[in-house]
Amino acid sequence: xxxxxxxxxxxxxxxxxxxxTDLLAVLAYGEITAFERLADDARLAPTLDDKAALGQMAxxxxxxxxxxxxxxxxxxxxxxxxxxxxxxxxxxxHDSTAxxxxxxxxxKAYVGDGFAADFYREVAEYVDEPTRDLxxxxxADSGHSTFAVDRVRAAIAEEPALAGRLALWARxxxxxxxxQAQRIAxxxxxxxxxxxxxxxxxxxxxxxxxxxxxxxxxxMSTLGLSx
Amino acid sequence: xxxxxxxxxxxxxxxxxxxxTDLLAVLAYGEITAFERLADDARLAPTLDDKAALGQMAxxxxxxxxxxxxxxxxxxxxxxxxxxxxxxxxxxxHDSTAxxxxxxxxxKAYVGDGFAADFYREVAEYVDEPTRDLxxxxxADSGHSTFAVDRVRAAIAEEPALAGRLALWARxxxxxxxxQAQRIAxxxxxxxxxxxxxxxxxxxxxxxxxxxxxxxxxxMSTLGLSx
Numbered sequence: 001x002x003x004x005x006x007x008x009x010x011x012x013x014x015x016x017x018x019x020x021t022d023l024l025a026v027l028a029y030g031e032i033t034a035f036e037r038l039a040d041d042a043r044l045a046p047t048l049d050d051k052a053a054l055g056q057m058a059x060x061x062x063x064x065x066x067x068x069x070x071x072x073x074x075x076x077x078x079x080x081x082x083x084x085x086x087x088x089x090x091x092x093x094h095d096s097t098a099x100x101x102x103x104x105x106x107x108k109a110y111v112g113d114g115f116a117a118d119f120y121r122e123v124a125e126y127v128d129e130p131t132r133d134l135x136x137x138x139x140a141d142s143g144h145s146t147f148a149v150d151r152v153r154a155a156i157a158e159e160p161a162l163a164g165r166l167a168l169w170a171r172x173x174x175x176x177x178x179x180q181a182q183r184i185a186x187x188x189x190x191x192x193x194x195x196x197x198x199x200x201x202x203x204x205x206x207x208x209x210x211x212x213x214x215x216x217x218x219x220m221s222t223l224g225l226s227x
Numbered sequence: 228x229x230x231x232x233x234x235x236x237x238x239x240x241x242x243x244x245x246x247x248t249d250l251l252a253v254l255a256y257g258e259i260t261a262f263e264r265l266a267d268d269a270r271l272a273p274t275l276d277d278k279a280a281l282g283q284m285a286x287x288x289x290x291x292x293x294x295x296x297x298x299x300x301x302x303x304x305x306x307x308x309x310x311x312x313x314x315x316x317x318x319x320x321h322d323s324t325a326x327x328x329x330x331x332x333x334x335k336a337y338v339g340d341g342f343a344a345d346f347y348r349e350v351a352e353y354v355d356e357p358t359r360d361l362x363x364x365x366x367a368d369s370g371h372s373t374f375a376v377d378r379v380r381a382a383i384a385e386e387p388a389l390a391g392r393l394a395l396w397a398r399x400x401x402x403x404x405x406x407q408a409q410r411i412a413x414x415x416x417x418x419x420x421x422x423x424x425x426x427x428x429x430x431x432x433x434x435x436x437x438x439x440x441x442x443x444x445x446x447m448s449t450l451g452l453s454x
Contacts, residue, residue, distance in 0.1 A: 048310055065282070
């Protein structure tokens with residue numbers, strides 16, 4: 001439903017509300033796991049300054065989680081119940097992509113979170129304006145990107161052989177993310193219909209995937225990795 | 228040095244300043260590791276509400292870290308350098324007392340942090356007023372105690388056999404904490420002299436230890452554990 005109050009084709013009020021709840025809930029669980037992950041990556045930081053920088057980003061993610069939780073509650077939804085369906089797929093993604101070192105953690109944060117954020121931003125095009133504003137607000141970059149890019153580029157400049165390993169790692173991340181996203185799309189009908197319904201047809205879904213892939217390649221180049 | 232500007236016996240301005248720097252630095256590193264540990268314990272939380280509660284406490288600890296870091300910098304001290312000597316003993320403490328489950332994490336937070344906070348509060352009696360105010364502020368309980376006590380008591384009420392295991396765990400925590408504290412006291416002369424000098428004589432140090440032990444026993448009883 002755009003600001004005009006129109007529902008996406010093939011959706012009624014009930015299924016639309018369920019889809020919006022899913023969108024906010026998957027984001028909320030994503031933010032709280034991002035918080036935990038960043039705090040955990042902070043342990044791998046080579047200096048106390050890096051540790052503090054990562055801690056600050058973790059705190060920002062926690063603030064985003066709180067906003068999404070508050071919005072869900074204001075909609076009359078139990079946040080814990082709404083997040084329930086996303087716990088397993090998101091935990092599975094993180095368990096299968098636990099960074100082996102500090103640089104893998106930074107690449108995961110930049111490439112993985114960047115990919116997810118692009119996707120959520122696309123979905124947000126199809127929801128009502130207050131929801132869209134909140135989604136865009138919590139996805140706004142909290143300085144993490146610049147930090148990760150700086151550190152990864154500097155490491156590769158010092159040791160060019162790292163680029164191959166990190167490029168492979170980034171490909172694995174996106175593969176695992178797509179696996180879990182597909183699983184969510186199969187299980188959460190409303191959310192899937194929001195994307196297909198919102199974009200109207202499957203050709204538009206293909207174009208969406210192509211836009212996401214393009215932006216992913218840009219990020220890989222920015223890091224100094226061949227996509 | 229109390230608000231009257233007196234230095235503790237046997238200390239000059241230089242050694243006093245070094246001791247105050249040590250006090251703020253060990254607290255700062257303690258807070259950032261507490262942040263990491265609470266965020267990590269959040270993963271073990273049995274519900275998303277518990278996870279969020281622990282996350283909120285972690286965020287509070289990070290805020291304390293920032294205040295201490297800012298104060299050190301305002302004193303013209305490099306916070307990273309000042310924290311350096313405390314990284315190994317505090318990491319050693321946490322590595323040797325990694326909680327095996329959610330309840331052990333809560334007991335560690337309540338018993339271990341409580342013990343450390345009591346100790347720092349005692350030391351703060353011997354420093355200048357602005358330092359003391361900051362120390363008391365960052366040690367103020369952020370609701371963690373009530374949360375931990377509620378959860379641990381409820382778990383023991385449901386399964387009384389837990390009490391024995393958790394009591395043993397708490398004893399191990401305090402033993403490890405004293406080992407590392409002793410190590411710090413040997414290596415950081417200024418800090419040790421602040422405590423001995425501040426309290427005047429070793430009999431007073433013994434009384435301090437006895438006060439700490441009493442308060443530790445109270446916490447054990449509050450949890451429903453025999454101290």
